Amino acid sequence: MTRRNGHAAGPVLACAASAALVLAACGTESDAPGVADTTGATGGDAAAASCAGADGEYLIGMSQANVAEPYRQQMDDDIAAAAAEVDQFEVVFADAAQDNSKQVSDVENFLSQGIDLLIISPNEAAPLTAIVERAYDEGIPVIVLDRKIESDSYTQFIGANNLEIGRAAGEYVATELLPDGGTVAELKGLPGSTPAQERADGFREGIASNANIEIVAEGVGDWLRDLGQSQAEAILQANDDIDVFYAHNDPMAEGAYLAATAAGREGEISFIGIDALPIPSGGIKAVEEGRLSATFVYPTGGREAIATAEEILVECADVDKEQVLETQLVTQENAADLYAELGGQ
Numbered sequence: 001m002t003r004r005n006g007h008a009a010g011p012v013l014a015c016a017a018s019a020a021l022v023l024a025a026c027g028t029e030s031d032a033p034g035v036a037d038t039t040g041a042t043g044g045d046a047a048a049a050s051c052a053g054a055d056g057e058y059l060i061g062m063s064q065a066n067v068a069e070p071y072r073q074q075m076d077d078d079i080a081a082a083a084a085e086v087d088q089f090e091v092v093f094a095d096a097a098q099d100n101s102k103q104v105s106d107v108e109n110f111l112s113q114g115i116d117l118l119i120i121s122p123n124e125a126a127p128l129t130a131i132v133e134r135a136y137d138e139g140i141p142v143i144v145l146d147r148k149i150e151s152d153s154y155t156q157f158i159g160a161n162n163l164e165i166g167r168a169a170g171e172y173v174a175t176e177l178l179p180d181g182g183t184v185a186e187l188k189g190l191p192g193s194t195p196a197q198e199r200a201d202g203f204r205e206g207i208a209s210n211a212n213i214e215i216v217a218e219g220v221g222d223w224l225r226d227l228g229q230s231q232a233e234a235i236l237q238a239n240d241d242i243d244v245f246y247a248h249n250d251p252m253a254e255g256a257y258l259a260a261t262a263a264g265r266e267g268e269i270s271f272i273g274i275d276a277l278p279i280p281s282g283g284i285k286a287v288e289e290g291r292l293s294a295t296f297v298y299p300t301g302g303r304e305a306i307a308t309a310e311e312i313l314v315e316c317a318d319v320d321k322e323q324v325l326e327t328q329l330v331t332q333e334n335a336a337d338l339y340a341e342l343g344g345q
Contacts, residue, residue: 058117058313060091061110065123065147065193066098069223070251070282071275071300075121075145078302086310098190098222100127107131111138117313119305121145124192141312143305148194152321156308158301160325162198165274165296168329169199170206172294173244174213177270181212182243185235187256189223189248196223199248199274217242221252228252232259242269250275250283250295257291274298276330278344285344288335297328297338 060083067073076093083089092110096103103123108131110118118135122128125148133153136142142154173184186203189196207213217239219231228247236242236259245260247253253273260266276283276297283295304323311317330338 052313053316054088054314056116056313057088058090058309059113059115060089060117060119060309061107061113061115062091062093063103063106063110063118063120064093064095065103065121066223067095068097069249070279071223071249071277071298072121074277074279075300075302078300079119079306082303082306086306086314088314089306089309096123098123100124103128104131107135111135111140115140117141117143117309119143119145119309122147122149122193124190125150125194126192141309143308145301145305146195155312156319156321156323158304158308158323158325159195160298160327162195163202163205165298165327166199166202166204167206168202168296168327169246169272169274169294170203171209172206172272172329173203173246174207174210177244177272177293178210178213181210181214183214183216183239183241184244184246185217185219185232185239185242185256186215187219187221187228187231187245187247187252189221189252191220193223196248203246221247221255223249223252225251225255227255229255229259232256233262236260236263236265244270244272247271247273249273250277250286250292253283253292253295254286257286276328276338276342278339278342280345282344284330284335284339284342287330287332288339290332293331295330297326297330297342299325299327301325 062079064072064076079091083091094106096106100123118140120132129149129151132142132149133151136153144154144157146159148157188200217235219235221228221231232255245256247256250273253271257266257271260269270293272294273283273292274296276295278284286292287295308319311319
C-alpha cells in the first residue's frame with residue numbers, strides 16, 4: 001500500500017502547486033474559520049491543522065480488536081460503507097483477533113504505510129496506550145472508537161457512555177425484573193477493556209436502590225458467545241437459584257440462554273445484554289423473539305468515525321475531544337419498531 005497524499009507532505013506540495021485554490025485548503029485560523037491554529041498544537045492536533053483539504057486523497061488505517069465479535073464486524077462494515085461515500089478516502093483494515101501484541105504490530109504497520117489518520121478500537125487499554133501515543137505524537141490524527149486508552153493522546157474518542165448503560169441495566173433489573181429482590185449472575189467482557197469495567201460499575205450503581213438484589217456469581221466471557229455459554233454452564237451447575245443473567249454484551253447473553261436451555265432452566269431466568277445490533281443474529285431480534293428480556297442500543301460509531309475523519313482531513317476543522325453516542329432500552333414493546341428504525345433487514 002502506498003501513501004497517496006500524506007498529512008505531512010501533502011499541504012506543502014499542494015500549497016506550492018496551486019495558489020488560490022490551495023490557499024483556502026492550507027489557510028490559517030484567520031482566513032479559514034474553524035481550522036485549527038497551529039500555535040501550540042501538538043501531535044494529531046498539529047496534523048489536523050495542516051491538512052490538505054478537499055483536494056487531498058487520504059489513507060485511513062482501521063485497527064480492530066477482534067472481528068470474531070459480531071459487533072466489531074458490524075463496526076468495520078459501517079466504516080467501509082461510510083468511507084465509500086467519501087471520494088478522498090481509502091480505508092485499510094486490520095484485525096488483532098483479541099491479541100494485544102498483534103494490534104500493536106498492526107498499528108506499526110499502518111504507520112510504515114504512511115496513513116493519514118488512524119481509527120482504533122483497542123483490545124485492552126493499557127497494552128495499546130503507548131502505540132496510540134506514538135501515532136498521535138508523530139502527527140497522525142487518532143480516533144479512538146468504543147474502547148478507551150490510558151492517556152489523552154488522541155484526537156477524538158467516540159462511544160456511548162458505558163457507565164450509564166450499566167446503570168440503566170441495573171435500574172431495569174431493580175425495578176422491572178426483580179422489584180421484590182432476587183439473584184443475579186454477571187457475565188463480564190474482556191477484563192482489560194474499559195467497557196467491561198464501566199458496565200460492571202454502572203450495573204452495581206443501578207441495583208443499589210434495591211437492597212434485596214444480590215449478585216451471586218460472576219464469569220468472564222471476553223465478549224464471546226461460546227465462552228459466555230461455558231461460563232454460564234459452570235455458574236448454573238454451582239447455583240440452584242439464578243433469577244437474572246446480566247451479560248456485558250448480547251452474544252454472551254445468548255450464550256447464557258443456550259446454557260440455561262440445555263439445563264432446562266431457561267423458563268425460570270431472565271437474560272439481558274448490551275449492543276442491540278439491527279441484524280438477524282443481533283440482540284434486537286433476540287428480544288423480539290423472547291430469548292432476551294432486554295438489551296441496550298450501543299451504536300458502533302463507525303459512520304461517526306468517518307464523519308469525524310472527513311471533518312479533520314477534508315474540512316480541516318477542529319473536532320471535540322469526545323463524541324458521546326446515544327443509547328436506548330430495547331424491550332419486546334419497542335423491539336420491532338427499533339429494528340426497522342435502525343435499518344434492520
